[in-house]
Amino acid sequence: MEFETVIGLEVHVELLTKSKVFCSCTTEFGGEVNTHCCPVCLGMPGVLPVLNKKAVEYAIKAALALNCEIPEFSKFDRKNYFYPDLPKAYQISQYDLPLARKGYIEIEVDGKPKRIGINRIHLEEDAGKLIHEEGKSYSLVDLNRTGVPLIEIVSEPDIRTPEEAWLYLNKLKTILQYIEVSDCKMEEGSLRCDTNISLRPKGSDKFGTKVELKNLGSFRAVRRSLEYEERRQREILEQGGVIVQETRRWDEARGITIPLRSKEEAHDYRYFPDPDLVPIVIDREWVEKLKSELPELPDAKKKRYMEEYGLPAYDAGVLTASKALANFFEECVSQYHDPKTVSNWVMSEMLGILNETGREVDEIPFKPEQLVKMLKMIDSGTISGKIAKEVFRDMFDTGKDPEAIVKEKGLTQISDEKELEKIAKKVIEENPKSVEDYKKGKEKALGFLVGQVMKETRGKANPQLVNKILKELLG
Amino acid sequence: MKISIETVEHVANLARLYLSEEEKAEMAQTLSSILDYMDRLNELDTTDVPPTAHIVPIKNVFREDVVKESLPREEVLKNAPEKERGFFKVPRIIED
Ligand SMILES: [Zn+2]
Numbered sequence: 398m399e400f401e402t403v404i405g406l407e408v409h410v411e412l413l414t415k416s417k418v419f420c421s422c423t424t425e426f427g428g429e430v431n432t433h434c435c436p437v438c439l440g441m442p443g444v445l446p447v448l449n450k451k452a453v454e455y456a457i458k459a460a461l462a463l464n465c466e467i468p469e470f471s472k473f474d475r476k477n478y479f480y481p482d483l484p485k486a487y488q489i490s491q492y493d494l495p496l497a498r499k500g501y502i503e504i505e506v507d508g509k510p511k512r513i514g515i516n517r518i519h520l521e522e523d524a525g526k527l528i529h530e531e532g533k534s535y536s537l538v539d540l541n542r543t544g545v546p547l548i549e550i551v552s553e554p555d556i557r558t559p560e561e562a563w564l565y566l567n568k569l570k571t572i573l574q575y576i577e578v579s580d581c582k583m584e585e586g587s588l589r590c591d592t593n594i595s596l597r598p599k600g601s602d603k604f605g606t607k608v609e610l611k612n613l614g615s616f617r618a619v620r621r622s623l624e625y626e627e628r629r630q631r632e633i634l635e636q637g638g639v640i641v642q643e644t645r646r647w648d649e650a651r652g653i654t655i656p657l658r659s660k661e662e663a664h665d666y667r668y669f670p671d672p673d674l675v676p677i678v679i680d681r682e683w684v685e686k687l688k689s690e691l692p693e694l695p696d697a698k699k700k701r702y703m704e705e706y707g708l709p710a711y712d713a714g715v716l717t718a719s720k721a722l723a724n725f726f727e728e729c730v731s732q733y734h735d736p737k738t739v740s741n742w743v744m745s746e747m748l749g750i751l752n753e754t755g756r757e758v759d760e761i762p763f764k765p766e767q768l769v770k771m772l773k774m775i776d777s778g779t780i781s782g783k784i785a786k787e788v789f790r791d792m793f794d795t796g797k798d799p800e801a802i803v804k805e806k807g808l809t810q811i812s813d814e815k816e817l818e819k820i821a822k823k824v825i826e827e828n829p830k831s832v833e834d835y836k837k838g839k840e841k842a843l844g845f846l847v848g849q850v851m852k853e854t855r856g857k858a859n860p861q862l863v864n865k866i867l868k869e870l871l872g
Numbered sequence: 873m874k875i876s877i878e879t880v881e882h883v884a885n886l887a888r889l890y891l892s893e894e895e896k897a898e899m900a901q902t903l904s905s906i907l908d909y910m911d912r913l914n915e916l917d918t919t920d921v922p923p924t925a926h927i928v929p930i931k932n933v934f935r936e937d938v939v940k941e942s943l944p945r946e947e948v949l950k951n952a953p954e955k956e957r958g959f960f961k962v963p964r965i966i967e968d
Binding site: 414415416421422423429430431432433434435436439447448449450451452453472477479480481494527528529533534535536537538539540665667670672674675676677678 | 935961
């Protein structure tokens with residue numbers, strides 16, 4: 398039997414507010430243990446949480462960027478459960494009236510756009526951090542993250558492959574980074590993802606039994622764990638078995654999922670409205686104002702790059718996948734006449750070096766102007782395209798101006814005909830065999846001779862000129 | 873509506889309450905009578921009454937996103953029965 402995979406994602410994202418969602422403690426990452434806490438986030442009796450307006454605005458902006466509807470009325474509820482990272486024994490969250498509903502993210506599958514629905518987005522508070530040291534009979538708790546604002550983004554079960562899940566996550570991250578509401582760093586826990594996956598006979602409209610996956614430390618882990626789980630469930634079903642509804646943990650080192658010991662009654666949260674927090678009423682004017690503050694989003698930017706700059710879809714997609722990269726590119730283009738040339742340099746040389754060195758766009762030690770200067774030096778014939786690559790790498794290492802590098806290293810292109818003629822003659826003398834070949838009509842031999850002149854000049858000769866001179870000398 | 877002893881035990885467990893057999897019986901009865909009263913309220917026609925999440929007619933109480941000083945760590949940990957290296961120390965939570 399052929400099966401269809403159904404995947405849903407729940408993504409938690411920490412918002413970039415300066416203070417926590419219900420108190421004035423800092424949200425700064427990595428402070429001394431238990432020093433970003435106050436009576437409110439410690440859940441002391443008698444305290445009163447007060448909602449951070451910025452957290453609401455960031456959540457609404459995220460919702461708008463993800464094409465959601467923003468209902469007028471929204472409220473907070475208490476989600477009750479006992480866990481040592483949750484000092485109040487309830488999490489302030491939203492149950493039946495979330496801030497946003499019915500959105501979507503567009504991804505590209507086999508060159509065609511596909512919409513993945515978003516069921517809801519709600520605002521809630523983060524929990525603290527638990528540390529389980531090996532061999533100890535106790536756990537340690539740090540409450541610095543307790544009360545940091547989070548949004549939970551719940552997808553519709555529209556995802557059909559692990560690849561689509563991966564694309565969805567990347568797109569989500571790009572959009573949230575564009576609108577600057579979260580830095581989405583999985584390694585710092587500011588973006589977390591749980592998934593659920595089930596299989597059903599192809600063509601069926603009923604869902605199969607789903608399994609939830611946890612402990613996904615990277616987008617790659619999300620994809621690999623889904624691939625593993627898809628295989629595991631298919632094998633069980635093909636042998637006539639049944640899937641047990643359960644939560645499984647991804648074991649990154651072993652590349653498998655294993656059942657989490659199920660906590661009985663874990664899902665009985667007994668939600669009820671939080672009497673400490675009054676409802677939020679979002680008038681349309683407020684929504685419009687926030688909408689007007691949104692920057693150009695990645696899809697719109699990609700489209701513009703194709704139309705305005707005449708870039709191929711692939712280039713436009715790569716350049717707009719990160720806001721920092723798009724900004725760098727646009728800075729260059731505003732000072733240089735040919736976007737495609739800029740795109741080529743950014744996409745091949747720049748991204749190549751970034752990948753190789755594991756650096757981020759914002760760590761590039763030179764400014765867009767400096768890249769533009771270098772491009773202009775190629776245009777004016779001061780350096781060859783080949784030498785430019787060397788100069789470019791040097792700019793990455795030192796942050797120096799291209800002029801300074803060319804001057805220091807003596808890389809200026811040799812366009813002096815007399816000097817080149819001298820070298821060309823020498824090369825002709827030393828390579829009688831190639832000369833003979835060329836005269837017999839082998840065009841390739843000329844290329845070899847040009848190469849030899851380039852070698853003699855350590856790449857500094859103007860290649861067009863060398864070509865011309867050689868042809869003249871060889872008659 | 874009849875609340876069973878099992879339901880009382882379930883809810884007590886969720887709330888980490890430890891009840892004696894007599895208390896369980898008493899709770900079952902008290903909760904049943906509260907729910908019966910709710911059933912009586914349900915007889916009222918509330919078609920045109922919006923659901924009430926809050927009894928006070930206030931909305932949109934916000935604070936600005938301004939950081940203020942947190943508590944010194946000694947204060948934070950003051951009520952902790954056990955602590956270590958600045959952390960709260962709790963019974964081990966088994967994750968897998
Ligand atoms: Zn606090």
